[in-house]
Every structure is written in structure tokens, then in C-alpha cells.
Amino acid sequence: MIDGHDITKEKPEASKSIGWVPEIPNFEPNAKAWPLMRYFAGFYGIDRADARRKSKDLLASVGLSGFENRKIRTYSQGMKKRFSLAVSLMSDPQNYLFDEVLNGLDPEGIHFFRELMRGQKRVNKAILLSSHILTEIENIADRIVFIHRGRVIKIVTREELAAYEGEKGVLRIVLQTASDDGVSYLRTLGGTVQVQGNEIILSDFRGDSSQVNSELVKKGVLVREIKFEKTGLEQYFFDLINRTDPHT
């Protein structure tokens, strides 16, 4: 259902309410961008004059000014995605479906899409971004749906994720010299302890790193460096699939 329209039964109405940008845009390679935009505009009932103006404006807004009359086959992958984005903006839909749009983009392209999504969010547009780049999702998404093996395994809000990140992370401690007392103490904190010489990594740490530092000093263990890193979405995902599918 898209804005109350069943995509299978009311396809034209549902399609009007959604702008789709695929991972690999596939347009008629010999078509030129501007005429193709105007062709697509016809499907949305936009009249000829409006279609001309809007097509030009949208191409400019996605950074394709000067490339309007070039054939699509001459476009780079990033340009094709920008073109696809311009087409998806044509009807100013309330919803967008961005399917792995960040794949294969250069940093400038990723930045462009990130800012565009933020801009659309600000004007209350719904964007469904599918991606394997979890750090980007973490930066942008309000709600994250985890899909594993074709099944939705978890839906979390940004707040829930922040709370999760706030209480769990990786504690990295570098001691002056290796110390069994120090390691023994850290094992009591829970989580997984890895020791590599005088460096100790404590995964799944929940607590206050400054308090750990104080306790180690009290035990006569000199700490050269202590650093707490939040777990992040990636770790959250791994934890999630470990819980739902331990054999993965």
C-alpha cells in the first residue's frame, strides 16, 4: 500500500505517489536526458510546457546541467543515478524508494544523495533507503528495518539505536606493562576480553570507562591509554542475527 493505494490493484495511482531510484538505473541508452525526462513527465499528466521547464530545472538540481542533451549511454553510473533521481522527483511524490543508491558512488555522489535525503526529510517526505552501507543508514535513518534472509528481523528507531549504542561498546586499554591482575579485574566486568601483550580489548562493554581506569590504578596497574568506542549499527546487526540465527 502506498498512500492508501494498493500497488498491485491501483498501480498507476500508487506509482504516482512514489519515486524510485534503482541501484543500477537502466534507461533507453540512446535516448537523450531531456527528451526522456519529458517523455516520463507525460505519464504524470504534466503538460508539455510544464514538462519542459520542470525537466530542465530538475536536471539542474541534480547537477546535470550541460548534460541534458547527451545520450544516457554516455553517462557515468553516478550521472545515471542522478538522472534517475531527477525522474523520481518529477511528480514531487510523498514517498521515495532508494534502492542501494549509494553503491558505486564517489564521495561527492554519496554526499549529494545524503544531503538530498536530509532535505527531503525536512519537508516531511518518506524515504525508504535500502543499503548495505550501515554507517550511512546510521547517519540518516529515523527508523531502521533489518532484513535477514528475506525476513524482517527487527525494526528500531534512531532513539532505540542511540540508547543501545550508549550502553554498549568496545573498551580498548593499553597498560604500561602486561598485568595479570589487570586482566583478572577486566574479566569480572563481563563481555569478551582479548589480550595482545599489554593491550587489552574488552568487547560488549557496558559501563563507565573512567571508573575502570580508577579501579585499575587502585590495583597498582598503570594505564597508558584507555578508549571507549561505541558498538555502532554494524555490531548491532551482527548481534541481532546472532540472536535470531546463531548458525550464521
Place this chain on the structure above:
Amino acid sequence: MIRPFLYDVKKTITSKTVLILVAIILLISLAIIPFTSRSIVNTGGFSQPNVLFYRDGGYHFLSFSGNQYGDPVSGISFSISMIGPKNYTQTIVTNSSGLAFFTFSVPYANYTAEGRETTPNGDSSFSLSVPNYSPGVVQALDSPVFSAVVDKHNASKRDMQVFYAATNGALPTAYSVYFQVATSPPFTSYTKSQMIFLGTMDNYHEVFDPPIPAGLNNTAQVFFELFSQNNNTATWTGEFSIFELRPQQPTIVVTNVAAFFFSGVLGFFIPLMTIVGSYSSYGKDRLTGVLESVLSRPITRRGLAMSRFLSTLMAFSIAVIASVGVVDLVLNYAAGSFLPQDYTLAIIAGLVVEVAAFTGLIFLLSHLVKSTGLLLGISIGLFVVLDFFWGLIIFLLTLLLGGAQGSFVGLQATYLSYYANPAQFLNLVNAYVLQSSVGAFVSPSSYGVTLPAIVLDGIIWAVAPFIIFLYLAIKRD
């Protein structure tokens, strides 16, 4: 719903590939022109040799070599032999005026003259007794003084060529040519005052374009007379039937020419063009995934499939109608009559069935194969089998049935096979409408060619591939 549909129809019809293919179909329809040629002009030919003769202390000959338009041709080898008590031969090449002058300074006697003109198109020769006219009097040998030549600017007209010399072979500058048209008998020669001045002779050879009125009846005659200065009695006369100067065009049976052209040329190319157009408008887009970029717009699969099919069908149907129109116009120009209306409509219907069938087949195939290469390969293979090798298949089928080509069994196998082949559908239409096939009169119904069967076959070919395609387009993807 209807607007996106119409929009896609417009886009397909105005696509570059479809427009090019439509233009090609229209150009192909102009190929009817050579079939309407009636070969009334032997272009590049030579007129018959013209030879003048007079005696004056010897024997003198003056020959003229010209082409079919009466233009002088230089460099033509002309030989004249005097056969008598002794034989004499001279060979002279014509000058820039197409003339060759011969003088035989030989004693008077009974001679026979034998002449030979050697042209690039072959030799022509004559043999005549040399007349014993008074010395100095010019006589035409073998050919008349007046002869018809093709008008340079209008091949259906004939001009009048006059080749003459004054006494003792002098330039006939004091001579003038007159003509008159007689529309009904009795045909007698006219006096100078009764005739119309046509022109004066400035050289031995002149070509005149007599202003003969149009619309003369078949019995009309045209008289030409050559008058010397101040003489009201003609020196030479010529009489021509109107057909010699305004030859009638051979009659063209427009339906026969059209039937041959539609079946042999358009019927051959239309399937090919339709295959290419269908591949371009749908097959390629579907197999390369381009159609998905359109399907994500507000249009249903059914709508897109139908719009592409109908627009391709519409584009080529318009091309077919225009093409038949062009053929009809050309035939009217050449033969003076349009094709019978019912025949024209039947041909258009037959061609539209071919277009619909091949469009449907290619659209359908594009849902059964996985690559553009395979689709193209199968499509071309289909065309080759249905258009090129169908005759061979029929031949083998006839042999299998124990018949011979041209036999009843052979013809029956041929016609029945046409029902199974959309590329041959037009042959069925032609056979039924014209009641003939390959020039031989047949009774189509005795071979199974009946109107209900043709209509049913046409409907099946036009609709069945489309229905299957539509089903696949909606359900299979």
C-alpha cells in the same frame, strides 16, 4: 489511465527507428515505378540510316547517322558499294553533323548500291538499284525524307526529322516544311496554302516539333510536305498516321501490376520491417530491462504492453496505407486509372493482418527468450523460413503428397500452406480477389480459398499472437 497510454503510443510512433522504417516502406512502394514502364523508347538506339543520292558526272551519296532523337552522331562508319560492271566501295566516317559524303567518279551504268552503317548497337544495311534520274536531281534511297524521331523532352511524342539536299547536293536552305492534320478521309495531299508552316531547312538535316493538337481520333493522318522557294508544288511529301507521331501507350492492367507488386515486393518487405520495428519498440526494451524504467511510472503492465503493441501496429498500418496510396497514385499516373476500391481495401486489410501477426509474434517471442541476440536470431530465422523458404517447403510438401508443381495437388498444398503462414496471407487475399495466381487462372474456391476462410485466418493471425503476448506480459513477468 488513457493519457499515459496515448503518450506512449505517440512516443513509439515518433521514435527514430519507426520513422526510418516507415520512410523505407514508402520508398519501397516507389519501386512500383519500373513495373509501370512500357518501354516505348529504345534509349540509346539509332534511327535508320538516311541516304540521299544524285548523279552528276559520277555517283554521289550523302548519308546521315542519328540517334533515336534525330541528333547527329559522329564517328559512325558508313560503307557504300557500287555493284555493277565493276565494283567500287567507299567507307567514310560521319562528321560532327552526322554526315558522310561519298563520290564515285565511275562511268554511268546499271548499278546496285549496297550500304552498311556500323553503329555501336549493331549494323544496318540496305541494297537498292541505283536509279537513273536526271543529273543533279536528288533522290532518297532506302529511307524517306521525312521520318519520325522521339521527342527529347516527351518520350510519348514523336518529332519530324527531315533529311534532304537541294539539286546537285547543295544545302536545302531555300526549302521549307509544312504540315497539316487530316482528321477524316479522304486523305489527299494539300497545297501549300492549305498547310501550316513548320520551319525552314537550314541544313541537310533538321528536326521539327509539329504542334499536333491533342485528342485526335484514331483515324487522323498528318501530312508533311517540303517546298522549294517560290514553288507551291511539294518537292517531297510524307504521310503519317497519328499513332506514328503520338504512339499509344500499351495498356496496363493495374490490378495485375499491383497484385504482383504487393505480393512480391511489399508482402516481402512488410514482415521484415515489422520485425525490426517490433524488436525496436518492445523486444529490445523488454530484454535489456529498459521497460522497467517505464513500468515504474504510473502505467500498468497491461497498459504498457497494449500501448507498445497498438502503437507499433498503428505506425506500420499507417505506413502500409500510405504505401498502397503511393502505389495507387503511381499506377494512376502511368495507366490513367486507380485500383478498384474493393481491391485496395482488401490489400490494405491483408497487409495490416501481416503487420499485426508479425508484431504479435515478435512481442510474444520477447517474453519467451532471455537475450536480445536470441530474439533477433529467432525473428530473422522466422522471416527467412516464412518468406524465403516457404516455396521450398511447399515443393517438398507437394512431393510428399505425391503431386507435381502446378498440379491440382501442388496448388492445393500451396494455398492451404498460405493459411499457416502470415507472410503469405497477402497471396491468399490476392488469389481470392483477383481470382488468379501467378498468371494462371484458377478458381480459388476449388483449392480451399474462400472468403470466410480468409477472414477467419486473418482474424486468427491478427489477434492470437497479441492475446498470447498480452497474457505473457501480464502474468509471466
